[in-house]
Amino acid sequence: MSGDNQFVVVANRLPVDRVDGQWVASPGGLVAALAPVLKRNSGCWVGWPGEPDASFEPFENDGITLHPVELDQDDFEEFYEGFSNSTLWPLYHDLIVKPTYDRSWWQRYKAVNKKFAQAAASTAGKGATVWVQDYQLQLVPGMLKKLRPDLTIGFFLHIPFPSPDLFRQLPWRRDVLRGLEGADLIGFQRKRDEMNFTDLAAQDPHATTPRTGTFPISIETGDGGFSPADEKDISQVRGSLANPRTLMLGVDRLDYTKGILQRLTAIEELLQEGRLDSIAMIQVATPSRERIASYKTTRAGVEEAVGRINGRYGKLGRPVVHYEHHSVPKSQLRSYYSAADIMLVTPFKDGMNLVAKEYVACHPDGSGALVLSEFAGAAVELDQAHLCNPFDIESVKGAIVEAVDKQGSTEARDAMRAMNEHVTTHDVAAWAESFLDELARA
Numbered sequence: 001m002s003g004d005n006q007f008v009v010v011a012n013r014l015p016v017d018r019v020d021g022q023w024v025a026s027p028g029g030l031v032a033a034l035a036p037v038l039k040r041n042s043g044c045w046v047g048w049p050g051e052p053d054a055s056f057e058p059f060e061n062d063g064i065t066l067h068p069v070e071l072d073q074d075d076f077e078e079f080y081e082g083f084s085n086s087t088l089w090p091l092y093h094d095l096i097v098k099p100t101y102d103r104s105w106w107q108r109y110k111a112v113n114k115k116f117a118q119a120a121a122s123t124a125g126k127g128a129t130v131w132v133q134d135y136q137l138q139l140v141p142g143m144l145k146k147l148r149p150d151l152t153i154g155f156f157l158h159i160p161f162p163s164p165d166l167f168r169q170l171p172w173r174r175d176v177l178r179g180l181e182g183a184d185l186i187g188f189q190r191k192r193d194e195m196n197f198t199d200l201a202a203q204d205p206h207a208t209t210p211r212t213g214t215f216p217i218s219i220e221t222g223d224g225g226f227s228p229a230d231e232k233d234i235s236q237v238r239g240s241l242a243n244p245r246t247l248m249l250g251v252d253r254l255d256y257t258k259g260i261l262q263r264l265t266a267i268e269e270l271l272q273e274g275r276l277d278s279i280a281m282i283q284v285a286t287p288s289r290e291r292i293a294s295y296k297t298t299r300a301g302v303e304e305a306v307g308r309i310n311g312r313y314g315k316l317g318r319p320v321v322h323y324e325h326h327s328v329p330k331s332q333l334r335s336y337y338s339a340a341d342i343m344l345v346t347p348f349k350d351g352m353n354l355v356a357k358e359y360v361a362c363h364p365d366g367s368g369a370l371v372l373s374e375f376a377g378a379a380v381e382l383d384q385a386h387l388c389n390p391f392d393i394e395s396v397k398g399a400i401v402e403a404v405d406k407q408g409s410t411e412a413r414d415a416m417r418a419m420n421e422h423v424t425t426h427d428v429a430a431w432a433e434s435f436l437d438e439l440a441r442a
Protein backbone atom coordinates (compact mmCIF):
# COMPACT_ATOMS: atom_id res chain seq x y z
CA MET A 1 0.00 0.00 0.00
CA SER A 2 3.01 2.33 0.33
CA GLY A 3 5.90 3.41 -1.86
CA ASP A 4 4.37 3.15 -5.34
CA ASN A 5 1.65 5.83 -5.37
CA GLN A 6 1.82 8.11 -8.41
CA PHE A 7 -0.31 10.86 -6.88
CA VAL A 8 -0.10 11.84 -3.21
CA VAL A 9 -2.12 14.48 -1.36
CA VAL A 10 -0.59 15.75 1.89
CA ALA A 11 -2.97 17.62 4.21
CA ASN A 12 -3.22 18.30 7.91
CA ARG A 13 -6.24 15.98 8.16
CA LEU A 14 -7.21 12.74 6.49
CA PRO A 15 -10.46 12.93 4.46
CA VAL A 16 -12.21 10.66 6.99
CA ASP A 17 -13.36 10.85 10.62
CA ARG A 18 -13.63 7.96 13.04
CA VAL A 19 -17.20 7.69 14.32
CA ASP A 20 -18.07 4.85 16.71
CA GLY A 21 -15.03 2.93 15.54
CA GLN A 22 -15.88 3.28 11.83
CA TRP A 23 -14.20 5.53 9.26
CA VAL A 24 -16.69 7.96 7.71
CA ALA A 25 -15.92 10.29 4.80
CA SER A 26 -15.52 13.92 5.86
CA PRO A 27 -17.72 16.52 4.18
CA GLY A 28 -15.99 19.08 2.01
CA GLY A 29 -15.28 20.11 -1.55
CA LEU A 30 -11.56 19.33 -1.38
CA VAL A 31 -12.27 15.64 -0.78
CA ALA A 32 -14.86 15.56 -3.58
CA ALA A 33 -12.46 17.24 -6.01
CA LEU A 34 -9.42 15.08 -5.30
CA ALA A 35 -11.06 11.68 -4.79
CA PRO A 36 -11.47 10.98 -8.54
CA VAL A 37 -7.86 12.02 -9.22
CA LEU A 38 -6.60 9.80 -6.42
CA LYS A 39 -8.60 6.82 -7.69
CA ARG A 40 -7.42 7.29 -11.30
CA ASN A 41 -3.77 7.55 -10.33
CA SER A 42 -3.42 4.87 -7.65
CA GLY A 43 -3.28 7.74 -5.21
CA CYS A 44 -2.66 8.12 -1.49
CA TRP A 45 -3.77 10.75 1.03
CA VAL A 46 -1.33 11.51 3.87
CA GLY A 47 -2.80 13.21 6.95
CA TRP A 48 -3.53 13.17 10.66
CA PRO A 49 -6.56 11.01 11.61
CA GLY A 50 -7.82 13.59 14.12
CA GLU A 51 -7.00 11.78 17.37
CA PRO A 52 -3.89 12.59 19.45
CA ASP A 53 -1.75 9.63 20.52
CA ALA A 54 -3.59 7.26 18.15
CA SER A 55 -1.59 5.02 15.84
CA PHE A 56 -3.15 3.50 12.70
CA GLU A 57 -1.64 1.49 9.90
CA PRO A 58 -2.29 2.64 6.30
CA PHE A 59 -5.72 1.51 5.10
CA GLU A 60 -8.09 1.87 2.19
CA ASN A 61 -11.38 3.79 2.21
CA ASP A 62 -13.62 4.06 -0.83
CA GLY A 63 -10.84 3.08 -3.21
CA ILE A 64 -8.24 5.51 -1.81
CA THR A 65 -5.18 4.59 0.23
CA LEU A 66 -4.96 6.60 3.44
CA HIS A 67 -1.67 6.99 5.27
CA PRO A 68 -2.18 8.26 8.86
CA VAL A 69 0.46 10.48 10.47
CA GLU A 70 0.58 10.04 14.24
CA LEU A 71 0.58 13.19 16.39
CA ASP A 72 0.74 13.19 20.16
CA GLN A 73 -1.01 15.61 22.52
CA ASP A 74 2.00 17.96 22.59
CA ASP A 75 2.00 18.03 18.78
CA PHE A 76 -1.68 18.93 18.78
CA GLU A 77 -1.25 21.71 21.33
CA GLU A 78 1.99 23.25 20.04
CA PHE A 79 1.87 22.56 16.29
CA TYR A 80 -1.87 22.85 15.65
CA GLU A 81 -3.38 25.05 18.36
CA GLY A 82 -0.10 26.87 18.87
CA PHE A 83 1.99 27.73 15.83
CA SER A 84 -0.59 26.99 13.13
CA ASN A 85 -3.60 28.70 14.70
CA SER A 86 -2.19 31.17 17.22
CA THR A 87 0.82 32.32 15.16
CA LEU A 88 0.27 31.81 11.43
CA TRP A 89 -3.55 32.15 11.31
CA PRO A 90 -3.72 35.64 12.89
CA LEU A 91 -0.59 36.80 11.02
CA TYR A 92 -2.00 35.70 7.66
CA HIS A 93 -5.35 37.35 8.49
CA ASP A 94 -3.84 40.82 8.94
CA LEU A 95 -3.38 40.73 12.74
CA ILE A 96 -7.09 40.77 13.62
CA VAL A 97 -5.77 39.37 16.88
CA LYS A 98 -2.14 39.54 17.95
CA PRO A 99 -0.01 36.54 16.89
CA THR A 100 2.06 34.72 19.50
CA TYR A 101 5.68 34.07 18.50
CA ASP A 102 6.72 31.15 20.70
CA ARG A 103 10.07 29.45 20.01
CA SER A 104 8.96 26.08 21.35
CA TRP A 105 5.89 26.17 19.07
CA TRP A 106 8.19 26.82 16.12
CA GLN A 107 10.37 23.83 16.99
CA ARG A 108 7.25 21.66 17.19
CA TYR A 109 6.00 23.03 13.82
CA LYS A 110 9.30 21.99 12.22
CA ALA A 111 9.20 18.54 13.82
CA VAL A 112 5.61 17.84 12.71
CA ASN A 113 6.27 19.10 9.18
CA LYS A 114 9.20 16.68 9.07
CA LYS A 115 6.84 13.81 10.03
CA PHE A 116 4.53 14.69 7.14
CA ALA A 117 7.43 15.06 4.70
CA GLN A 118 8.84 11.66 5.67
CA ALA A 119 5.42 10.04 5.34
CA ALA A 120 4.94 11.55 1.87
CA ALA A 121 8.43 10.46 0.81
CA SER A 122 7.72 6.88 1.90
CA THR A 123 4.41 6.62 0.05
CA ALA A 124 5.28 8.29 -3.26
CA GLY A 125 6.42 6.23 -6.23
CA LYS A 126 9.33 7.24 -8.46
CA GLY A 127 8.61 10.50 -10.26
CA ALA A 128 5.22 10.88 -8.54
CA THR A 129 3.23 14.08 -8.12
CA VAL A 130 2.71 15.29 -4.53
CA TRP A 131 0.21 18.04 -3.72
CA VAL A 132 0.70 19.65 -0.29
CA GLN A 133 -2.22 21.58 1.21
CA ASP A 134 -2.29 24.73 3.33
CA TYR A 135 -0.57 26.79 5.98
CA GLN A 136 0.00 24.02 8.53
CA LEU A 137 2.51 22.32 6.18
CA GLN A 138 4.53 25.13 4.60
CA LEU A 139 7.88 23.48 5.37
CA VAL A 140 6.93 20.17 3.75
CA PRO A 141 7.78 21.10 0.11
CA GLY A 142 11.37 22.04 0.98
CA MET A 143 11.89 19.03 3.24
CA LEU A 144 10.34 16.69 0.70
CA LYS A 145 12.40 18.03 -2.20
CA LYS A 146 15.58 17.20 -0.23
CA LEU A 147 14.33 13.70 0.58
CA ARG A 148 12.96 13.00 -2.91
CA PRO A 149 14.30 15.30 -5.66
CA ASP A 150 12.58 13.08 -8.26
CA LEU A 151 9.11 14.22 -7.18
CA THR A 152 6.96 16.94 -8.71
CA ILE A 153 5.65 18.98 -5.76
CA GLY A 154 2.71 21.36 -5.71
CA PHE A 155 1.56 23.53 -2.80
CA PHE A 156 -1.78 25.30 -2.39
CA LEU A 157 -2.47 27.95 0.25
CA HIS A 158 -6.16 27.99 1.17
CA ILE A 159 -5.93 31.13 3.33
CA PRO A 160 -4.68 34.64 2.43
CA PHE A 161 -0.96 35.37 2.14
CA PRO A 162 -0.07 38.58 4.00
CA SER A 163 1.74 41.63 2.69
CA PRO A 164 5.55 41.48 2.89
CA ASP A 165 5.58 44.07 5.70
CA LEU A 166 3.34 41.87 7.86
CA PHE A 167 5.05 38.59 6.96
CA ARG A 168 8.41 40.03 8.01
CA GLN A 169 7.16 40.07 11.61
CA LEU A 170 7.55 36.29 11.69
CA PRO A 171 10.88 35.47 13.37
CA TRP A 172 11.24 32.35 11.19
CA ARG A 173 10.22 34.04 7.94
CA ARG A 174 13.22 32.85 5.93
CA ASP A 175 12.71 29.24 7.02
CA VAL A 176 9.07 29.35 5.88
CA LEU A 177 10.06 30.93 2.58
CA ARG A 178 12.73 28.25 2.03
CA GLY A 179 10.12 25.59 2.77
CA LEU A 180 7.72 26.95 0.17
CA GLU A 181 10.50 27.26 -2.40
CA GLY A 182 10.67 23.46 -2.53
CA ALA A 183 7.41 23.45 -4.49
CA ASP A 184 7.44 23.38 -8.28
CA LEU A 185 4.19 25.37 -8.25
CA ILE A 186 2.56 27.40 -5.47
CA GLY A 187 -1.15 28.17 -5.84
CA PHE A 188 -3.03 31.06 -4.24
CA GLN A 189 -6.70 32.00 -3.98
CA ARG A 190 -6.38 35.58 -5.24
CA LYS A 191 -3.98 37.49 -7.45
CA ARG A 192 -3.33 39.82 -4.49
CA ASP A 193 -2.05 36.86 -2.41
CA GLU A 194 0.19 35.70 -5.23
CA MET A 195 1.60 39.23 -5.63
CA ASN A 196 2.26 39.47 -1.88
CA PHE A 197 4.31 36.29 -2.08
CA THR A 198 6.26 37.22 -5.22
CA ASP A 199 6.95 40.72 -3.84
CA LEU A 200 8.29 39.12 -0.66
CA ALA A 201 10.50 36.71 -2.59
CA ALA A 202 11.80 39.54 -4.77
CA GLN A 203 12.98 41.40 -1.65
CA ASP A 204 14.95 38.38 -0.39
CA PRO A 205 18.40 38.16 -2.05
CA HIS A 206 18.59 34.45 -1.20
CA ALA A 207 15.16 33.51 -2.57
CA THR A 208 14.73 31.28 -5.61
CA THR A 209 11.15 32.11 -6.52
CA PRO A 210 9.20 29.06 -7.69
CA ARG A 211 6.42 29.24 -10.23
CA THR A 212 3.22 30.65 -8.82
CA GLY A 213 -0.39 30.95 -9.98
CA THR A 214 -3.83 32.06 -8.91
CA PHE A 215 -6.40 29.26 -8.67
CA PRO A 216 -9.59 30.33 -6.82
CA ILE A 217 -11.08 27.26 -5.16
CA SER A 218 -14.76 26.47 -5.59
CA ILE A 219 -17.47 24.00 -4.56
CA GLU A 220 -19.09 20.83 -5.83
CA THR A 221 -22.33 21.63 -7.65
CA GLY A 222 -25.07 19.59 -9.33
CA ASP A 223 -25.58 15.94 -8.34
CA GLY A 224 -23.98 15.37 -4.96
CA GLY A 225 -23.15 19.05 -4.56
CA PHE A 226 -25.06 22.22 -3.80
CA SER A 227 -28.26 22.89 -5.72
CA PRO A 228 -31.74 24.17 -4.77
CA ALA A 229 -33.80 22.36 -2.15
CA ASP A 230 -37.37 21.45 -3.06
CA GLU A 231 -40.32 23.69 -2.23
CA LYS A 232 -41.44 21.46 0.63
CA ASP A 233 -38.13 21.86 2.47
CA ILE A 234 -38.12 25.62 1.83
CA SER A 235 -41.68 25.99 3.13
CA GLN A 236 -40.81 23.93 6.20
CA VAL A 237 -37.84 26.18 7.07
CA ARG A 238 -39.76 29.41 6.60
CA GLY A 239 -42.85 28.06 8.35
CA SER A 240 -40.83 27.06 11.40
CA LEU A 241 -39.76 30.74 11.64
CA ALA A 242 -43.34 32.10 11.36
CA ASN A 243 -42.89 33.01 7.67
CA PRO A 244 -40.98 36.30 7.99
CA ARG A 245 -41.07 38.78 5.14
CA THR A 246 -37.28 38.60 4.95
CA LEU A 247 -35.19 35.62 6.07
CA MET A 248 -31.49 36.28 6.55
CA LEU A 249 -28.79 33.66 6.99
CA GLY A 250 -25.24 33.43 8.29
CA VAL A 251 -23.20 30.21 8.15
CA ASP A 252 -19.70 30.35 9.60
CA ARG A 253 -17.12 28.67 11.74
CA LEU A 254 -17.15 30.56 15.05
CA ASP A 255 -13.93 32.39 14.26
CA TYR A 256 -12.88 35.98 14.96
CA THR A 257 -12.10 36.50 11.25
CA LYS A 258 -15.71 35.91 10.16
CA GLY A 259 -17.26 39.19 11.31
CA ILE A 260 -20.31 37.54 12.92
CA LEU A 261 -20.60 40.10 15.72
CA GLN A 262 -20.38 42.98 13.23
CA ARG A 263 -23.29 41.69 11.16
CA LEU A 264 -25.37 41.14 14.30
CA THR A 265 -24.57 44.69 15.40
CA ALA A 266 -25.65 46.00 11.99
CA ILE A 267 -28.99 44.15 12.23
CA GLU A 268 -29.51 45.37 15.79
CA GLU A 269 -28.96 49.00 14.77
CA LEU A 270 -31.28 48.68 11.74
CA LEU A 271 -34.00 47.29 14.00
CA GLN A 272 -33.44 50.10 16.47
CA GLU A 273 -33.68 52.67 13.66
CA GLY A 274 -36.86 51.10 12.31
CA ARG A 275 -35.27 50.33 8.92
CA LEU A 276 -36.00 46.58 9.13
CA ASP A 277 -39.23 44.82 10.03
CA SER A 278 -40.70 41.33 9.79
CA ILE A 279 -37.29 39.70 9.64
CA ALA A 280 -35.78 36.53 11.02
CA MET A 281 -32.19 35.42 10.94
CA ILE A 282 -30.60 32.00 11.20
CA GLN A 283 -26.99 32.15 12.39
CA VAL A 284 -25.11 28.86 12.21
CA ALA A 285 -21.83 29.16 14.14
CA THR A 286 -19.94 25.87 13.98
CA PRO A 287 -17.64 25.29 16.98
CA SER A 288 -13.99 25.93 16.17
CA ARG A 289 -10.72 25.80 18.17
CA GLU A 290 -12.66 26.29 21.37
CA ARG A 291 -9.68 25.95 23.72
CA ILE A 292 -7.95 29.04 22.27
CA ALA A 293 -8.61 32.23 24.28
CA SER A 294 -9.43 34.49 21.31
CA TYR A 295 -12.08 32.02 20.15
CA LYS A 296 -13.64 31.91 23.61
CA THR A 297 -13.86 35.71 23.57
CA THR A 298 -15.46 35.68 20.11
CA ARG A 299 -18.08 33.17 21.18
CA ALA A 300 -18.96 35.16 24.29
CA GLY A 301 -19.44 38.34 22.27
CA VAL A 302 -21.61 36.66 19.63
CA GLU A 303 -23.84 34.89 22.14
CA GLU A 304 -24.27 38.06 24.18
CA ALA A 305 -25.41 39.92 21.05
CA VAL A 306 -27.86 37.15 20.12
CA GLY A 307 -29.42 37.30 23.58
CA ARG A 308 -29.59 41.09 23.57
CA ILE A 309 -31.27 41.28 20.13
CA ASN A 310 -33.81 38.61 21.01
CA GLY A 311 -34.49 40.23 24.36
CA ARG A 312 -35.19 43.61 22.80
CA TYR A 313 -36.87 42.74 19.51
CA GLY A 314 -38.12 39.16 19.78
CA LYS A 315 -41.57 38.05 20.85
CA LEU A 316 -42.76 34.98 22.72
CA GLY A 317 -42.00 32.01 20.47
CA ARG A 318 -40.57 34.31 17.79
CA PRO A 319 -36.93 35.25 18.39
CA VAL A 320 -35.27 37.44 15.77
CA VAL A 321 -32.01 35.45 15.67
CA HIS A 322 -32.14 31.65 15.63
CA TYR A 323 -28.65 30.65 16.77
CA GLU A 324 -27.16 27.20 16.19
CA HIS A 325 -23.77 26.51 17.78
CA HIS A 326 -23.20 23.07 16.28
CA SER A 327 -22.48 21.45 12.94
CA VAL A 328 -25.40 21.34 10.51
CA PRO A 329 -25.75 18.51 7.96
CA LYS A 330 -25.26 19.40 4.31
CA SER A 331 -28.91 18.58 3.51
CA GLN A 332 -30.09 21.04 6.19
CA LEU A 333 -27.68 23.73 4.98
CA ARG A 334 -29.06 23.27 1.48
CA SER A 335 -32.57 23.97 2.80
CA TYR A 336 -31.34 27.03 4.71
CA TYR A 337 -29.53 28.40 1.66
CA SER A 338 -32.54 27.86 -0.60
CA ALA A 339 -35.01 29.39 1.87
CA ALA A 340 -32.97 32.49 2.76
CA ASP A 341 -33.74 35.78 1.02
CA ILE A 342 -30.41 37.29 2.01
CA MET A 343 -27.09 35.62 2.83
CA LEU A 344 -24.69 37.59 5.05
CA VAL A 345 -21.01 36.78 4.49
CA THR A 346 -19.00 39.48 6.27
CA PRO A 347 -15.47 38.27 7.14
CA PHE A 348 -12.72 40.74 7.97
CA LYS A 349 -10.44 38.57 5.85
CA ASP A 350 -10.96 35.26 4.07
CA GLY A 351 -8.96 33.26 1.55
CA MET A 352 -12.14 32.45 -0.35
CA ASN A 353 -15.29 31.72 1.71
CA LEU A 354 -17.08 28.85 0.02
CA VAL A 355 -20.31 29.55 1.94
CA ALA A 356 -20.92 32.47 -0.43
CA LYS A 357 -20.59 30.15 -3.41
CA GLU A 358 -22.78 27.48 -1.80
CA TYR A 359 -25.57 30.02 -1.33
CA VAL A 360 -25.32 31.27 -4.92
CA ALA A 361 -25.40 27.68 -6.21
CA CYS A 362 -28.80 27.19 -4.52
CA HIS A 363 -30.39 30.13 -6.42
CA PRO A 364 -30.21 29.44 -10.17
CA ASP A 365 -33.55 31.19 -10.68
CA GLY A 366 -32.08 34.54 -9.61
CA SER A 367 -33.86 34.65 -6.25
CA GLY A 368 -31.98 35.67 -3.13
CA ALA A 369 -29.28 38.24 -2.48
CA LEU A 370 -25.70 38.04 -1.23
CA VAL A 371 -24.21 40.62 1.13
CA LEU A 372 -20.48 39.99 0.85
CA SER A 373 -17.37 41.45 2.45
CA GLU A 374 -14.99 43.03 -0.03
CA PHE A 375 -12.18 41.31 1.92
CA ALA A 376 -13.40 37.78 1.13
CA GLY A 377 -11.60 36.07 -1.73
CA ALA A 378 -15.01 35.26 -3.20
CA ALA A 379 -15.63 38.99 -3.82
CA VAL A 380 -13.21 38.87 -6.76
CA GLU A 381 -15.49 36.47 -8.65
CA LEU A 382 -18.85 37.36 -7.09
CA ASP A 383 -18.50 41.08 -7.68
CA GLN A 384 -22.21 41.51 -8.47
CA ALA A 385 -23.04 40.85 -4.80
CA HIS A 386 -23.88 43.66 -2.38
CA LEU A 387 -20.29 44.36 -1.32
CA CYS A 388 -19.50 45.92 2.05
CA ASN A 389 -16.63 46.87 4.34
CA PRO A 390 -17.04 44.78 7.54
CA PHE A 391 -14.89 47.24 9.49
CA ASP A 392 -17.56 49.90 8.82
CA ILE A 393 -20.92 49.10 10.43
CA GLU A 394 -22.64 51.73 8.27
CA SER A 395 -21.33 49.98 5.16
CA VAL A 396 -22.73 46.63 6.35
CA LYS A 397 -26.07 48.27 7.21
CA GLY A 398 -26.21 49.94 3.80
CA ALA A 399 -25.57 46.65 1.97
CA ILE A 400 -28.29 44.89 3.98
CA VAL A 401 -30.85 47.62 3.29
CA GLU A 402 -29.93 47.66 -0.40
CA ALA A 403 -30.36 43.88 -0.59
CA VAL A 404 -33.78 44.11 1.11
CA ASP A 405 -34.98 46.99 -1.07
CA LYS A 406 -33.94 45.35 -4.34
CA GLN A 407 -35.46 41.93 -3.57
CA GLY A 408 -37.19 40.53 -6.65
CA SER A 409 -36.08 43.30 -9.02
CA THR A 410 -34.85 42.49 -12.51
CA GLU A 411 -31.43 43.88 -11.61
CA ALA A 412 -31.17 41.66 -8.53
CA ARG A 413 -32.27 38.53 -10.40
CA ASP A 414 -29.86 39.15 -13.28
CA ALA A 415 -26.98 39.56 -10.81
CA MET A 416 -27.77 36.31 -8.99
CA ARG A 417 -28.18 34.37 -12.24
CA ALA A 418 -24.82 35.62 -13.49
CA MET A 419 -23.08 34.63 -10.25
CA ASN A 420 -24.82 31.23 -10.27
CA GLU A 421 -23.60 30.55 -13.80
CA HIS A 422 -20.05 31.42 -12.80
CA VAL A 423 -20.08 29.15 -9.74
CA THR A 424 -21.57 26.18 -11.57
CA THR A 425 -19.11 26.57 -14.46
CA HIS A 426 -16.05 27.09 -12.27
CA ASP A 427 -16.61 24.24 -9.80
CA VAL A 428 -14.13 22.50 -7.52
CA ALA A 429 -13.30 19.83 -10.12
CA ALA A 430 -12.29 22.57 -12.55
CA TRP A 431 -10.14 24.12 -9.81
CA ALA A 432 -8.23 20.88 -9.17
CA GLU A 433 -7.81 20.22 -12.89
CA SER A 434 -6.45 23.72 -13.58
CA PHE A 435 -3.86 23.46 -10.78
CA LEU A 436 -2.71 19.96 -11.69
CA ASP A 437 -2.49 20.83 -15.41
CA GLU A 438 -0.27 23.77 -14.55
CA LEU A 439 1.81 21.64 -12.17
CA ALA A 440 2.35 19.06 -14.92
CA ARG A 441 4.00 21.80 -17.00
CA ALA A 442 6.34 22.77 -14.16
